[in-house]
Amino acid sequence: MSALLQAEGLRLRFGAAPALDGVSVAIWPGEVVAVVGESGSGKSTLLRVLSGQIAPDAGTVHYAGQDVLALSEAGRRRLMRTEWGYVHQNARDGLRLGVSAGGNVGERLMAAGERRYGSIREVAARWMERVELDPARMDEPPRNFSGGMQQRLQIARCLVTEPRLVFMDEPTGGLDVSVQARLLDLIRKLAKEMGLAVFLVTHDIAAARLLAHRILVMRRGQVVEEGLADRVLDDPRHPYTQLLVSSVLAA
Amino acid sequence: MTLLLKAEGLRKGFTLHLQGGISLPVLEGEALELHAGECVALSGPSGAGKSTLLRCLQGNYGVDAGRVLLRHRGAMVDFAAAEPRLVRDIRAETLGYVSQFLRVIPRVPALEIVVEAGVEREAARALLRRMNLPDRLHSLPPATFSGGEQQRVNLARGFGPAYPILLLDEPTASLDAANREVVVALILEAKARGAGIIGIFHDEEVRDRVADRLHRVLPIGPAPATEAA
Amino acid sequence: MSAAVQEAGGYNFAYLDEATKRMIRRAILKGLAIPGHQIPFGAREMPLPYGWGTGGIQLTASILGPRDRLKVIDQGADDTTNAVSIRRFFQRVAGVEVTTRTAEATVIQTRHRIPERHLTEGQVLVFQVPMPEPLFRLEPRLTEARRLHALGDYSLAQLRLYEDIARQGETGSSYNHPVMVNGRYLMSPSPIPGYDNPKLHRSAAILLFGAGREKKIYAVPPWTEVRSLDFDDHPFRPMLAAAPCAFCGSRDSYKDEIVSDDRGGRVFVCSDTDHCRENQS
Numbered sequence: 001m002s003a004l005l006q007a008e009g010l011r012l013r014f015g016a017a018p019a020l021d022g023v024s025v026a027i028w029p030g031e032v033v034a035v036v037g038e039s040g041s042g043k044s045t046l047l048r049v050l051s052g053q054i055a056p057d058a059g060t061v062h063y064a065g066q067d068v069l070a071l072s073e074a075g076r077r078r079l080m081r082t083e084w085g086y087v088h089q090n091a092r093d094g095l096r097l098g099v100s101a102g103g104n105v106g107e108r109l110m111a112a113g114e115r116r117y118g119s120i121r122e123v124a125a126r127w128m129e130r131v132e133l134d135p136a137r138m139d140e141p142p143r144n145f146s147g148g149m150q151q152r153l154q155i156a157r158c159l160v161t162e163p164r165l166v167f168m169d170e171p172t173g174g175l176d177v178s179v180q181a182r183l184l185d186l187i188r189k190l191a192k193e194m195g196l197a198v199f200l201v202t203h204d205i206a207a208a209r210l211l212a213h214r215i216l217v218m219r220r221g222q223v224v225e226e227g228l229a230d231r232v233l234d235d236p237r238h239p240y241t242q243l244l245v246s247s248v249l250a251a
Numbered sequence: 252m253t254l255l256l257k258a259e260g261l262r263k264g265f266t267l268h269l270q271g272g273i274s275l276p277v278l279e280g281e282a283l284e285l286h287a288g289e290c291v292a293l294s295g296p297s298g299a300g301k302s303t304l305l306r307c308l309q310g311n312y313g314v315d316a317g318r319v320l321l322r323h324r325g326a327m328v329d330f331a332a333a334e335p336r337l338v339r340d341i342r343a344e345t346l347g348y349v350s351q352f353l354r355v356i357p358r359v360p361a362l363e364i365v366v367e368a369g370v371e372r373e374a375a376r377a378l379l380r381r382m383n384l385p386d387r388l389h390s391l392p393p394a395t396f397s398g399g400e401q402q403r404v405n406l407a408r409g410f411g412p413a414y415p416i417l418l419l420d421e422p423t424a425s426l427d428a429a430n431r432e433v434v435v436a437l438i439l440e441a442k443a444r445g446a447g448i449i450g451i452f453h454d455e456e457v458r459d460r461v462a463d464r465l466h467r468v469l470p471i472g473p474a475p476a477t478e479a480a
Numbered sequence: 481m482s483a484a485v486q487e488a489g490g491y492n493f494a495y496l497d498e499a500t501k502r503m504i505r506r507a508i509l510k511g512l513a514i515p516g517h518q519i520p521f522g523a524r525e526m527p528l529p530y531g532w533g534t535g536g537i538q539l540t541a542s543i544l545g546p547r548d549r550l551k552v553i554d555q556g557a558d559d560t561t562n563a564v565s566i567r568r569f570f571q572r573v574a575g576v577e578v579t580t581r582t583a584e585a586t587v588i589q590t591r592h593r594i595p596e597r598h599l600t601e602g603q604v605l606v607f608q609v610p611m612p613e614p615l616f617r618l619e620p621r622l623t624e625a626r627r628l629h630a631l632g633d634y635s636l637a638q639l640r641l642y643e644d645i646a647r648q649g650e651t652g653s654s655y656n657h658p659v660m661v662n663g664r665y666l667m668s669p670s671p672i673p674g675y676d677n678p679k680l681h682r683s684a685a686i687l688l689f690g691a692g693r694e695k696k697i698y699a700v701p702p703w704t705e706v707r708s709l710d711f712d713d714h715p716f717r718p719m720l721a722a723a724p725c726a727f728c729g730s731r732d733s734y735k736d737e738i739v740s741d742d743r744g745g746r747v748f749v750c751s752d753t754d755h756c757r758e759n760q761s
Contacts, residue, residue: 028336074631081635096639103643110642111635117645117711139646181357188356192367210356214335228310228335235312239268246269 004029004165004197005068010049010059012221019045020056021221029164032191032198034212034229036205036244042221043201044169050199051086051167052076063165081111085158085166089173091150094157095142101128101153102138108161127156131186148179152186159190166191168200172207184210205248209233217241252286253322255416255447256308260317261331263300263307277303279471281317283449285416290438290448292462299470301451302420307331308449309348309418310338321345321416343369347414351421353405355394361404362389370411378407383430399425410437417441419450423457435460494541494574500524504542504697508688511699516661517629518612523695533566533591534692536608540589543604543688544570549577551585556593556734556751563591582754592655594676596733596755599685601702607670609691612698614658614668634666637709645714654719660707661700669706674718675734680706723748728759 003026012020019042027033035043048054050061052068061068063079071079080086088094095104105124106114114120125135131152133145142150151171158166171187172180188211191198202208208215208229215232217225217240225238236242261281266274277300285291293301306312308319310330319331323345330341342348356364361384365375379389382403393401402425409417419438423431431454438448438461449466452458492498500522507521526534544550550570554563558580566589567578579585582595589606599605615625618636628636637658644650656671659680669680670689680687680700687700700706708716721735726747733755735748750756 031336073627077631077633099639099643100646102646103639106642107635107639110638111633115638115712117642117714120642121646185356185358213339227313228338230311231313234306235265237266237313242268 003027004031005050005061005063005199007050007061008059010046010056010061012045012049012054012056014045018042018221020049020059023059023218023221023223025050025216025223027165027197027199029197030195031214032196032200032212033214033216034200034202034208035216035218036202036208037218038203038244041218043218045221046218047167047169047199047201051084052079081108082161083164085161085163087151087154087158087166087168087171089170091142091147091154094154095150097142100139100141101133101145104142104153104157105138105160108157112161123160124156127160128153130190131156132182146179148175148183151175151183155187155190159194159196162194163196165197165199168198168202170202170204171200172202172204180204180207187211205233205245217244252288253445254284254327255287255322256283256285256449257320257327258283258308258317259320261304261307261314261319262316263303263312263314276471278307278314278468281468283308283466285447285449287415287445287447288442289463290442290450290461291464291466292458293449293451293468294458294465295468296470299468301468304468305418305420305449305451309346310342345415347409347412347417349405349409349417349419349422351402351424352398353393353401355392355401357394358392360390361393361396364393364404365407365411368408368412370408375407375411378411379404381433382407383433399427399430402426403430406434406437410441413441413444413446415446417446417448417450419448419452421451421453423452423454431457491573493546494544494570495527496524496538496541500538501542504538507697508539508542508699511688511697512686512701514665515700515704516659516665516667516698518696518698520695521697523692526692527569528565530693531610532562533589533608535690535694535697536589536591536606536692537566537569537690538692539606539688539690539697540570540587541574543606544574544576544587546574546576548586549579549584551579551582551588551754552590553588553593553595553752553754554591555736556595556755557753559753580754580757582752592671592673593734593751594672594679596750596752597758599679599683601684603685605683605685605687607672607687607689609668609670609689609696610693612668612689612691612694612696614666616668629665632664634660634709637666638711641709641711645711650714650717657716657718658709660709662704662706666709667698667700667706673734674708674716675720677706677708677716677718682706721748725750725756725759728756730756730759733759 005027007025010020010023023046037043049056055069102124105127106120109120109123125138128135128138133149133152142153172183184207212229215229216223219240225232225241233245236245259282261278263278264274264276281304295301307314314331318329320327321330323341362375366372384403393404423434435457504521507519511519526537552563552567554560570576571578582597587604591608613625618640619625655673656668657674657677659667659669661667669677682703684702686702689698710716724731726749730750733750736751737746737748740747
């Protein structure tokens with residue numbers, strides 16, 4: 001078995017500030033990896049580089065043997081709508097607001113070549129149920145749904161083609177605490193059921209503990225500590241990790 | 252008897268960077284063996300590092316030096332140096348752990364917690380019943396349970412999958428006499444099927460009934476502060 | 481000064497200068513070589529406003545020769561203002577023969593219809609196109625729309641179709657229903673009724689599309705596969721008025737609905753006036 005996604009020696013500067021300063025990451029099939037760190041630590045930049053959205057100044061990114069940085073636009077998009085998923089922090093960035101809930105979920109199926117209206121609806125309804133949305137509401141626009149429901153819809157839209165790797169950018173950011181718990185539990189359940197590899201960026205230590213198998217701690221563009229999720233949180237070595245963990249109540 | 256676990260030369264300390272970098276050594280040259288069918292009780296004064304040792308053996312704490320050889324899928328692997336993926340596999344198949352407190356996952360019902368550990372649904376239900384958790388609680392998330400009830404869910408999850416190696420941290424601490432008896436029975440059954448158990452038993456009566464031998468963990472003298480301090 | 485220019489009463493033959501025609505012909509050839517792909521061209525100012533067929537007129541002007549016979553229709557009719565004035569324009573600037581008979585025309589410029597009569601090899605149908613981009617309403621960013629064409633990613637159009645069926649229970653639009661050309665490019669057929677879409681498929685005639693304001697030309701060479709976008713279980717089925725034509729009695733032609741009296745009475749008549757005339761004679 002080899003890593004699903006493997007990045008080596010990533011470097012990227014925005015002006016004078018290094019956003020990534022020699023970062024290497026491997027994500028294995030079925031593994032949930034969380035990147036924690038404060039804003040400006042480089043974790044979001046890392047997410048965008050790994051998902052091929054921006055090119056680093058130096059370093060390599062390989063997905064299942066393919067050189068992600070050398071992929072054509074067509075190849076990258078194909079990955080993005082088949083084997084990869086991307087969950088945005090803001091559901092409105094990940095959904096088409098002018099399109100019904102069912103259409104939002106069905107779009108990736110159509111992109112993957114599904115041409116039967118009936119099956120698209122069937123699968124979309126099943127996925128709405130899976131993310132705990134009422135399939136009877138599949139013809140309603142996303143604006144009729146609450147923030148937490150929109151986020152779950154975005155997840156359904158993303159997972160409907162059964163990707164192998166899902167990137168998540170602060171998926172619970174901006175949601176009420178009670179809504180967050182439900183969403184985290186759903187993500188945890190789906191990731192387990194589907195054997196998803198997840199690359200999760202979050203500043204929420206509790207979310208990282210709940211979801212992640214492994215944690216990377218980033219600071220100033222560098223991974224200062226990484227390892228087994230519970231070990232990083234319960235036995236932090238690096239001063240910054242200790243600070244991060246001690247700042248959280250009952251994580 | 253088959254050797255299940257062999258720890259040697261374990262060193263573990265904590266450097267508290269937020270407290271000026273002071274260094275707290277806890278374990279030094281710790282060594283321990285565990286064979287199939289036996290139960291080893293960690294003993295020693297409180298604060299001596301029993302809990303730290305148990306957590307090092309579980310992988311929750313990383314060791315500074317030494318090895319933890321552990322029989323996984325028929326071969327001895329160095330658990331202390333294992334990659335996170337291997338640690339996950341070992342915890343899923345080989346190494347069970349019952350912590351002092353259940354870390355509650357929101358919205359996951361008691362029964363599912365046990366099932367997710369790899370126990371057949373009916374067996375999980377039977378085990379919860381045996382832990383005196385009535386059926387009406389099985390479908391509820393344990394967040395609202397009492398401490399004792401949560402601990403019994405925790406025990407069901409730990410004993411359910413029949414791990415070859417089981418680590419127990421004060422398994423009977425918050426239990427009444429009847430449930431304590433259940434735990435003693437579970438431990439004896441586990442030993443009988445060939446499992447090796449390492450535990451911290453606060454309750455001496457329980458300890459004497461289940462443990463085959465004691466392993467003393469002694470406090471090491473306070474080390475000189477690091478240069479940074 | 482050539483004889484042709486003199487014949488045209490001071491204008492170059494067919495109004496446009498030869499350099500412009502060559503540029504447009506190159507765009508047409510490119511369009512024919514890549515069926516359904518939109519080719520940008522340097523559209524000229526024409527002596528009529530955008531929306532009146534400036535794109536179509538420039539195409540017609542560029543392909544017209546002295547021996548051509550031109551027919552111009554607007555919504556199927558030869559006698560509407562737009563059709564009449566364009567026909568008269570070419571009579572004046574090119575001196576070509578004009579006709580209202582589909583069978584006799586070598587070049588037919590049209591707005592929003594395809595003649596009922598089967599077109600034959602050697603005929604050219606020139607469409608006036610207001611908006612050439614079929615993804616226009618789905619993807620407002622033109623650069624992104626271009627990228628989607630390049631990648632052949634038409635899930636957005638399929639998604640629109642899904643939404644139409646979910647909302648209205650039927651496949652899509654009654655006119656300007658998008659088509660896949662040669663299995664590669666999604667194309668706007670211009671605002672023709674869905675009923676005309678099947679006539680695009682394996683057409684014997686050359687199909688040219690010109691958008692003056694948007695400065696785009698695209699084309700479908702003869703015998704090219706042109707499929708209306710649909711779902712396997714919701715095949716594209718164009719609608720046709722059930723009533724027969726009040727003039728010729730035809731049941732299978734595309735009809736216009738017209739108010740026939742002051743009491744709100746309505747009748748259906750053939751939209752294709754030449755077809756109706758043929759049926760009646």
